[in-house]
Amino acid sequence: MSEYIEHDPTGVSVGIVEKRFFGFADPPHEMCLESGARLGPVTIAYETYGTLNPKKSNAVLILHALSGDSHVAGYYSEDDPKPGWWDIMVGPEKGIDTNRYFVICCNILGSCMGSTGPSSTNPKTDRPYGPDFPMVTIGDMVKAQKAVIDHLGISRLLSVMGGSIGGMQVLEWCLRYPEMVISAVPLASTTRHSALAIAFNEVARQAIMADPNWNNGEYYPGPRPDLGLAVARMIGHITYLSDESMRHKFGRRLQDKGDFSFNFDADFQVESYLRYQGRKFVERFDANSFLYITKASDYFDLAIQHDSGSVVKAFSKAKAKFLVVSFTSDWLYPTYQSRAMVQAMKKNGLDVSFCEIEAEWGHDAFLLPNDRLDGLVKGFLERVHDEIQ
Amino acid sequence: MAENMRFDLQIIASWIEPGSKVLDLGCGEGDLLYFLKKNKEVDGIGIEQAEAKVVQCIEKGLSVLQGDINEEVADYPDNTFDYVILSQTLQQVYEPAGLIQSLLRIGRKGIVSFPNFSHWRVRFQLLTSGYAPVTKQLPYDWHNTPNIRVITLRDFRKFSRDVGFHIFREAAINTNSEDRLGAIVEFIPNLRATYGIFMIGKG
Numbered sequence: 255m256s257e258y259i260e261h262d263p264t265g266v267s268v269g270i271v272e273k274r275f276f277g278f279a280d281p282p283h284e285m286c287l288e289s290g291a292r293l294g295p296v297t298i299a300y301e302t303y304g305t306l307n308p309k310k311s312n313a314v315l316i317l318h319a320l321s322g323d324s325h326v327a328g329y330y331s332e333d334d335p336k337p338g339w340w341d342i343m344v345g346p347e348k349g350i351d352t353n354r355y356f357v358i359c360c361n362i363l364g365s366c367m368g369s370t371g372p373s374s375t376n377p378k379t380d381r382p383y384g385p386d387f388p389m390v391t392i393g394d395m396v397k398a399q400k401a402v403i404d405h406l407g408i409s410r411l412l413s414v415m416g417g418s419i420g421g422m423q424v425l426e427w428c429l430r431y432p433e434m435v436i437s438a439v440p441l442a443s444t445t446r447h448s449a450l451a452i453a454f455n456e457v458a459r460q461a462i463m464a465d466p467n468w469n470n471g472e473y474y475p476g477p478r479p480d481l482g483l484a485v486a487r488m489i490g491h492i493t494y495l496s497d498e499s500m501r502h503k504f505g506r507r508l509q510d511k512g513d514f515s516f517n518f519d520a521d522f523q524v525e526s527y528l529r530y531q532g533r534k535f536v537e538r539f540d541a542n543s544f545l546y547i548t549k550a551s552d553y554f555d556l557a558i559q560h561d562s563g564s565v566v567k568a569f570s571k572a573k574a575k576f577l578v579v580s581f582t583s584d585w586l587y588p589t590y591q592s593r594a595m596v597q598a599m600k601k602n603g604l605d606v607s608f609c610e611i612e613a614e615w616g617h618d619a620f621l622l623p624n625d626r627l628d629g630l631v632k633g634f635l636e637r638v639h640d641e642i643q
Numbered sequence: 644m645a646e647n648m649r650f651d652l653q654i655i656a657s658w659i660e661p662g663s664k665v666l667d668l669g670c671g672e673g674d675l676l677y678f679l680k681k682n683k684e685v686d687g688i689g690i691e692q693a694e695a696k697v698v699q700c701i702e703k704g705l706s707v708l709q710g711d712i713n714e715e716v717a718d719y720p721d722n723t724f725d726y727v728i729l730s731q732t733l734q735q736v737y738e739p740a741g742l743i744q745s746l747l748r749i750g751r752k753g754i755v756s757f758p759n760f761s762h763w764r765v766r767f768q769l770l771t772s773g774y775a776p777v778t779k780q781l782p783y784d785w786h787n788t789p790n791i792r793v794i795t796l797r798d799f800r801k802f803s804r805d806v807g808f809h810i811f812r813e814a815a816i817n818t819n820s821e822d823r824l825g826a827i828v829e830f831i832p833n834l835r836a837t838y839g840i841f842m843i844g845k846g
Binding site for chain 2: 577593600603605607610611612634640
């Protein structure tokens with residue numbers, strides 16, 4: 255997902271928030287990963303907004319995508335220049351109303367925004383894990399989130415919600431811990447990556463691995479594979495947009511010049527934009543985390559992980575009420591993929607609502623201001639909240 | 644309340660047993676489902692093609708899927724619903740027999756309503772003007788109408804024998820397409836009713 259973080263024009267915000275950490279899986283009780291490897295100790299960074307009610311029945315877990323973090327909404331300090339990544343959706347009286355719901359978001363396992371990942375210190379060597387970090391899956395990420403939810407003393411989540419890779423975690427939650435999930439909202443997501451999605455991820459990974467600084471993943475604390483990671487981010491950005499949105503946003507307009515430079519400087523606005531996005535990303539993200547998380551998303555296949563290859567059988571475990579949302583111009587996770595999961599849910603007699611929102615912004619549409627999306631999420635949450643009272 | 648709903652939907656709502664499971668095909672803005680949920684504790688699902696209407700339904704707290712009714716009915720297991728409703732839509736369906744059969748596969752009962760093409764105004768217009776009839780219930784010209792099927796109350800009864808399903812209950816009503824007011828027509832309905840509503844079941 256891209257960085258569209260901007261101040262909510264209404265000025266409404268959840269206010270000052272704080273990143274917290276939960277540690278578990280201390281040796282010899284390491285976390286057992288899907289690959290068979292063991293990992294411990296594990297730290298998960300998380301944030302919460304709003305108040306957990308006495309019955310603990312108003313908890314909403316938000317699951318972030320590839321480059322996101324636990325900082326969904328609000329500001330870390332009075333002079334923090336920007337809010338969390340979904341500030342337009344999460345806050346008082348917003349789509350996910352923090353006056354009503356207790357909102358939680360965990361940074362995913364394998365990331366670099368406070369949770370244990372390849373840039374964390376390996377207790378066995380006292381150096382960063384690097385390539386020794388075990389491969390983690392979407393299932394492992396969810397298992398780690400479950401530890402945080404248990405720690406918070408919450409036995410049932412009113413809703414789990416997320417877009418893109420966050421949506422994969424939503425589905426995984428519903429099948430792995432069906433008794434804990436009352437409702438679920440996968441946005442712009444899929445039960446498994448298409449060849450197209452895997453292909454783009456692989457090109458992005460190759461860009462990192464081709465950077466001489468990558469050094470097979472052992473680059474800490476020396477120079478980082480920034481050029482490779484920037485190119486990887488540029489590729490990602492293209493897949494998050496659409497032909498239409500790029501035409502509107504950039505067209506063939508030139509950047510700060512009237513004519514071509516006849517060299518390889520960034521002439522076009524789109525070139526300049528991608529270079530800027532790439533540069534900005536390397537300041538905050540770790541290249542190895544990018545490799546591990548994209549691989550986890552490529553490996554994810556709900557049908558194989560939860561049954562012998564049938565999505566319909568896989569969903570027979572689910573108990574949640576679903577709201578599935580796709581976007582017309584999303585070519586990374588196209589609507590047919592959302593429809594396929596909806597079909598499997600219907601065949602299992604699950605309560606599911608589905609809407610394909612007309613939006614030109616491609617895969618990123620779920621992060622952008624959209625009254626229809628706000629209305630859908632708000633209406634759906636109110637309904638499931640009322641139904642359990 | 645019921646009076647705020649389209650008249651044919653008021654009749655349909657009165658036919659539905661409390662607590663039943665209902666699928667509304669072409670549910671629009673969800674008026675009927677919302678009424679049934681609030682007043683009859685019905686567990687309802689809607690299918691609607693138009694995104695804006697789907698959003699309105701979900702905002703109201705209804706469970707609704709955006710999609711084509713002909714395709715969406717295929718995914719449900721047999722006898723999933725107590726009632727499957729098709730209101731003011733049959734006249735727009737390309738394969739009515741196939742849809743009615745799907746409807747009776749996934750539901751124990753179907754409730755179907757449609758504009759009656761043998762209403763006297765329709766007959767009179769065709770007879771006197773020689774143009775294809777345009778009425779309040781069927782307000783389009785021949786070249787822009789979504790209503791590709793012309794059905795009469797009598798046709799529907801014949802259709803039930805041809806396709807092989809039962810008609811349990813029927814009501815002929817006099818109302819306009821979006822009207823909240825209307826009346827049941829008892830006397831020569833095929834000539835005097837603007838809409839027919841039928842409750843049907845497997846043959």
